[in-house]
Amino acid sequence: MRIAMVGAGYVGLVSGACFAEFGTDVCIVDTDAGKVEALRAGRIPIYEPGLDKLVEENARDGRLTFTTELEQAVRGADAVFLAVGTPTRRGDGHADLTYVYAAAEQVAKAASGPLVLVTKSTVPVGTGQEVLKIVRRVRPDLAISVASNPEFLREGSAIGDFMRPDRVVIGVEEGPSGERAAAVLRRLYRPLNLIEVPILATRLETAELIKYAANAFLATKITFINEIANLCEKVGADVHDVARGMGLDGRIGRKFLHAGPGYGGSCFPKDTLALARTAQDYGAPVRLVEATIAVNEARKAEMAERVIAACGGSVAGRTIAVLGLTFKPETDDMRDAPSLIVVPRLVEAGATVRAFDPQPAHAKQALPGAVTFCISALEAAKGADALVLLTEWNEFRALSPEKLKAAMAGDVLLDLRNVYDPEAMRAAGFRYQSIGRP
Structure with missing residues (x-):
């Protein structure tokens, strides 16, 4: 053929x-x-x-x-x-x-x-x-x-x-x-x-809606667990265990139940918005999807404020190291990445931002002048008052906590993807914060 x-x-x-x-x-x-x-x-x-x-x-x-x-x-x-x-x-x-x-x-x-x-x-x-x-x-x-x-x-x-x-x-x-x-x-x-x-043959309209419905549902799962993570922080629960307990239920499944700074990328933001607008046009609004969109956008802004709060309420004159800028690992895509909200907000608040991403080509275009791009995670951490892990590239998981701490001037570490073991990071001398964990 x-x-x-x-x-x-x-x-x-x-x-x-x-x-x-x-x-x-x-x-x-x-x-x-x-x-x-x-x-x-x-x-x-x-x-x-x-x-x-x-x-x-x-x-x-x-x-x-x-x-x-x-x-x-x-x-x-x-x-x-x-x-x-x-x-x-x-x-x-x-x-x-x-x-x-x-x-x-x-x-x-x-x-x-x-x-x-x-x-x-x-x-x-x-x-x-x-x-x-x-x-x-x-x-x-x-x-x-x-x-x-x-x-x-x-x-x-x-x-x-x-x-x-x-x-x-x-x-x-x-x-x-x-x-x-x-x-x-x-x-x-x-x-x-x-x-x-399985090959599912349907009418044209059904096939078109399947794609939007699938993406909207996955985006909703991400947003749901992010809100549950906020509640976990208030009551002393662990979002990892909550997600695992939910995911073991065959009706729910474990995928897309990872708390973090909000979804981005080429599909979820665009497709949820398009589905919401289409549903409004047909007089059948999808209120749950509309709420997902609003909560996710607010989530990204909240992450920037979380960094500022961890630094004592001000980042003016501080150096912040950011690890990971793309919206997810194993891609160079920056579309609707949380970093596009978080990094400019930190710069606006007076911080100097040093960043490393394994695939930085599009990040350099999307964040011109706002970031000093470094060639490694340790170089980004050098002299930093605080470090923020924003995208969970595998190479960040293997970083030595002791080497990170030795490179930095400060001791604040915000793990917005829950990559690290809290006890190990605290043992290395960090004031460690993650998402939805006590």
Whole structure:
């Protein structure tokens, strides 16, 4: 089979490389000529563990190609996937579908024969029907089927998520056209039959809503345990044990019950907001999701104030070391990262911030002038009055408490990810604080 992937961003590049690994011929098309040239040269524009090797091997074997020419990519394709951006629209919080609709029209114009047009981007309910109207208006002469195939890729483990997913969701239009689309997508995902991955076939609208509902639910779990952590601090309970006690209940599960500074990233903030706005438009508001959004935003600001309070109520003239700036480990993504709220607030309050992140490229762009970037955790800690662990990269777990303490001028350590053992850190001489633990 042969497919085209429109968009060489995170979703398009990971999905395209993984489909190629399945044995499919994949052509990824993007309007950014510089990005395409970089990919042809083997330079990956994002950090995702294992992606560079996957792209290199499949490009070398001829299954994965890159182009700026849409017609070249679409020609002879059995399916074309739309993996373009759907950022939050300024002013109202809705997902901006400009790129999706423009790409759908361009693909329809470029098509030379029947194909399946698949939305891979995260899009609100009703988008598939609008895409269907576009392709029928532009190419009434051609049998173009429309489908939705939402991605469930976690940054930092995206390749494993694609190769060994919990499920594959396929949304199609009703009738023979939808049946043809479902058959093509089932063929594409046939390698997953060996590991018996469930393939859920639904209507277009259902598939679109599954993605939003899943992300909103996970965001709500994170926000819930963060609020429980606050209560734990007041009553002397341990949020780790509370989360474990909850997670052992099969109806709840243990994942996404880790207290911290709030969620960020490319999906949860954008998708919860888009779901809330869509639900309002349809007269079925999702109040729980609306509360999740508000509580999470407040959470990030609270973390900055927590740092200031731990430093005696003022950080003016103090040096603060920050470990980890990306929204989560194993990615260079800074979108809606808690650090974007915490660090500027500390600088505004008069602190000098020294930071280290293992993947700092985007952090340096997002925090220009606000941070002194260091080449190691110990360098960041050197001379600091207080240290804040903001992102739980694995290398931070192995740091020697004694070496950290020796490098610092002060003794305040705020562990906002509950990485360290409180007793060990106190034994090393730290005034240690974590989240939701006595």
